[in-house]
Amino acid sequence: MENYFKNKKILITGGLGFLGSNLADRLSSFGADITLIDNLNPLYGGNPYNVKHLEGKVNIVIEDMRDIETLKPLIEKTDIIFHLAAQVSYIDSLSMPYEDLDLNATATLNILECCRQVNRNVKIVFSSSRMVYGKVEQELLTENSPVNPLSLYGVHKLTSEKYLLMYYKDFGIPCTILRLTNPYGPKQQIKHSKYSLVGWFIRQAIEGNTIKIFGEGSQLRDYIFVDDIVTAMLKCAASPAAIGEVINVGSGHSTKFSDMVHAVVNCVKNGKVEYVSWPANYEKIETGDIRVDFSKLKSITSWQPEFSLEEGIERTFKYYSQFSSHYV
Ligand SMILES: NC(=O)c1ccc[n+]([C@@H]2O[C@H](COP(=O)([O-])OP(=O)(O)OC[C@H]3O[C@@H](n4cnc5c(N)ncnc54)[C@H](O)[C@@H]3O)[C@@H](O)[C@H]2O)c1
Secondary structure (H helix, E strand, C coil), X not given: CHHHHCCCEEXXXXXXXXXXXXXXXXXXXXXXXXXXXXXXXXXXXXXXHHHHHHECCEEEEECCCCCHHHHHHHHHCCCEEEECCCCCCHHHHHHCHHHHHHHHHHXXXXXXXXXXXXXXXXXXXXXXXXXXXXXXXXXXXXXXXCCECCCHHHHHXXXXXXXXXXXXXXXXXXXXXXXXXXXXXXXXXXXXXXXXXXXXXXXXXXXXXXXXXXXXXXXXXXXXXXXXXXXXXXXXXXXXXXXXXXXXXXXXXXXXXXXXXXXXXXXXXXXXXXXXXXXXXXXXXXXXXXXXXXXXXXXXHCCCCCCCHHHHHHHHHHHHHXXXXXXX
């Protein structure tokens, strides 16, 4: 796989964020020619510290990805776009509907229009979300399970998926859509708890705070370590069989929310856990237990997750023990 990316021209939207910067690290080690675009919107996880060590090795463009005049010349000379920039909080999507529409749907359409006009050979890998499925009624979620999002975030991610598949069908612009479960790991924002709860809880534990679990914390989630996601993204980008496909990406292990919290507290050896009632209205957007089937990803790319939740938490804790001052 390394050779596939050598000298390839890569554009990562949201490249200073959590997933984008971890992806840039790996691609840089493969000798890719990388451009990162990010507007460092303070609501999200964009952080110059994430890519400080890559200065001089990658091209960093601090601009809004919605600016078509900035995008066009970048896309013109790109082989692969990892389109990761987003409004990332499904909770905020309900209070900022038009911002969510703009960032999570219209921006994808803009990128596709630029591709249609200046470079139809560019391959787009898009980070969608498990949130497109909504309330889970089935035992195991496959890519063919019904999609009934409960948040505007999910609706707009699904809209982007449809744009991408339509532009592939009508204009031949190759795309792969990855529905990510619950990513965590180093370089994730830990400023707030609106998304990326594992990182937030590690911060709470480091600071000796009490971590609150809603209800019994028995809901199942699939937590996936960032290095495993990066490998999945790269394998999909390099695989012709992934073109035009929607693919679930997760660890394949469902963990009770409360077990994840206890794993954090056990690892950090600090912090307390308290069980509290669900806040009003949360149940409306609660998706229920998540069990996701990853056989499609495995069969297309031979991908296997390498990190258990305990290993991933340990690595994330080590990172923030050293560098948390850059993230709080
Ligand atoms: N973190 C999660 O829980 C999760 C789960 C499933 C899917 N995803 C998806 O993965 C992708 C990456 O998320 P992340 O976890 O790295 O979050 P992140 O907040 O760390 O990264 C998002 C990046 O997008 C940038 N951005 C936002 N608006 C922009 C704009 N207009 N122009 C340029 N840059 C802009 C932000 O500055 C930030 O750096 C997103 O598409 C997200 O929806 C994330």
